[in-house]
Amino acid sequence: MTTDHTRVPGRAQAVTEEVLASFDATPDPRLREVMHSLVRHLHAFATDVRLSEREWELAIQFLTRAGHITDEHRQEFILLSDVLGLSMLTVVLNEPAEPGATESTVFGPFFVDTAPEVPLGGDIARGASGAPCYVSGRVRSVTGASIEGARVEVWEADEDGFYDVQYPDGRSAGRGWLRSGADGEYRFWSVLPAPYPIPHDGPVGDLLNATARGPMRPAHLHFMVTAPGFRTLITHIFLAGDPYLGSDAVFGVKENLVVNAVHQEAGPAPDGAHPQGGWHSITFDLVLASDRDR
Known part of the structure; x- marks a missing residue:
């Protein structure tokens, strides 16, 4: 028996309308709005590509694998959101409209809320491998006023491309937090x-491979x-x-x-430090938007 495909869109619309109606009594108006829109767009996508039952089964398997590989050190769903550009789109949609504020970008999956405090001029590397780099600037408002006492959290990968939480030994390296000084200075x-x-050894990596995309992120802090x-x-x-500025896997650039990292020759460095060999310096102001438009 053959299927009359001309009738399928009408049948599909009936399913969509029934599902939409099921959310009509949602007490929270924002949740009701979100669910209605989600259903409309999700059903429209499935109809547009004429999603097969086998493809939907594979999608469920993909999401199940993402759940299984997720643990306290790895969040595969954040990675999936990142490589689909959804994380960055959410950032853009919620950025403050205040001109002059430092632009936002993706959070990433490697933040840790138990990072150690370091003093102004302290070392967040704590044994992380790589060339020494001195980072400094001011925390200020868009009007130029210094912001004293701001909490500045910093984290990064080492020269091998790994964050501390990706190592099995429980180290804390390449991360820390400090308070800005009286003139807004941080260093x-x-x-x-x-x-x-x-991380591309899981389902997100399989997706990148299947679509001929690379997993690389450009160097960043x-x-x-x-x-x-x-x-x-x-x-x-x-x-x-950096060679990957134009092909960031998570669209965050x-x-x-x-910024420029300026190479410095061996010799005395800021705060009385004496790095072995050459070192680098980066200067960047962190400009905060007021919260009045929230």
């Missing part, structure tokens, strides 16, 4: 960021900055000249976040 030692691949009266800033700085 710390770390290591020069290096490009690295996102993560920041999260919080201060009373200001919106939380989550951002990166990226190194100029913004032109205003690309």
